[in-house]
Amino acid sequence: ILMKRVVYVTGCLGFIGYHVTKECLDQGWYVIGVDKVTYAANAQLLDELNEYPQFKFIKADINDLESLYECDYIINVAAETHVDNSIRDSRVFLESNIIGVHNILELLKVYKKEGYVLPRFIHFSTDEVYGDISSGEHIETDILKPSNPYSATKAAADQLIIAWARTYDIPYNIIRPTNNY
Numbered sequence: 001i002l003m004k005r006v007v008y009v010t011g012c013l014g015f016i017g018y019h020v021t022k023e024c025l026d027q028g029w030y031v032i033g034v035d036k037v038t039y040a041a042n043a044q045l046l047d048e049l050n051e052y053p054q055f056k057f058i059k060a061d062i063n064d065l066e067s068l069y070e071c072d073y074i075i076n077v078a079a080e081t082h083v084d085n086s087i088r089d090s091r092v093f094l095e096s097n098i099i100g101v102h103n104i105l106e107l108l109k110v111y112k113k114e115g116y117v118l119p120r121f122i123h124f125s126t127d128e129v130y131g132d133i134s135s136g137e138h139i140e141t142d143i144l145k146p147s148n149p150y151s152a153t154k155a156a157a158d159q160l161i162i163a164w165a166r167t168y169d170i171p172y173n174i175i176r177p178t179n180n181y
Contacts, residue, residue, distance in 0.1 A: 004054075005029040006071040008119075010062050010104070011078030012049070013041035016124060016177075020075055021049060030054040032069060036061040040081065062100035068107050068119075075122045076104060079154070083128075086150035097153035098160070105164040112168060121161065121172040129155040129176065140176075 007024050011017035012033030024031050033049060035041050037059055049055050062078045078100060080086065080093045101123065112118050130138040131145030144159075146152040158174050165172050 007073040007075060008032045008034060008071055010034045010076045013037060013043060013045050014077060017077035018045050020077060025052045025055060032056050034058045034060055063103050065103060065107060068111055070116055071119045073120050073122060077124045083148050083150045086148055090149035093149055093153045098156045101157040101160055105160060108170050109168050118170055121170055123161055123174050125154045125158050125174050125176045127176050127178045129158060
């Protein structure tokens with residue numbers, strides 16, 4: 001029997017999060033969308049997403065999640081992302097991009113302790129963790145050299161994920177796309 005996939009998409013009302021959510025729904029998956037609905041969210045998208053019977057929305061900050069339903073994937077797109085904003089005030093970037101990711105990782109530890117099969121944690125990072133480049137391209141094995149508070153918080157989250165994966169056997173993928181449109 002083929003089972004339907006269950007996936008969390010954090011930041012489901014943001015640009016990337018919405019498209020990831022929509023693709024999962026179009027595949028017939030059950031989606032639990034999480035978003036704290038800040039300036040970066042498009043709350044009007046909820047009308048469309050709520051038309052899918054397999055969509056459930058939770059208005060929450062990823063820092064405030066206290067448990068997870070049994071699922072196959074957690075796709076984390078929730079983040080503070082504007083470099084200029086991070087230069088003006090980095091605190092919210094630390095809270096969302098580092099502490100929020102830490103909270104999800106800690107929930108996965110509990111998930112494992114309770115005997116569930118661990119879901120794959122798919123984390124959207126950024127190419128900016130590699131720092132500036134004058135020509136050519138970065139590859140995954142390049143050293144991380146973030147050059148602003150935003151990219152530093154994303155690099156820190158990446159490192160937490162790698163450490164938790166090694167220590168607690170959490171399956172993961174880190175996605176580092178360049179600018180999206």
